[in-house]
Amino acid sequence: MPTTPTTTLRVSRATRDRLMRTRAQDFGDASIDEVITRLLDEHADQMLHAQMRVDAAHARTNAEDLAEVRRVQADMDEISAW
Secondary structure (H helix, E strand, O other), X not given: OOOOOOXXXXXXXXXXXXXXXXXXXXXXXXXXXXXXXXXXXXXXXHHHHHHHHHHHHHHHHHHHHHHHHHHHHHHHHHHHHO
16 A cells, blocks of 8 residues: 655644544544544635635625616616607
8 A cells, every 4th residue: 555645744732732632522533634634624615615605695796786787778778769
């Protein structure tokens, strides 16, 4: 089985201890590498969902703006018909 190259990260003891507690509480016997990967994936998911909410709000605003443009255009068409 091929091995994956590893590296060392310097973190404070408090961060290391917190990571170890999180591992014990939430991840069972997963490796620290897997715990960090899962935490990063969860963070990426949260950021994606936040961006999706922003995009949805922006789309609603665009739809409202388009509806206003159509109302104005209809008014203009009516005025032009006189």
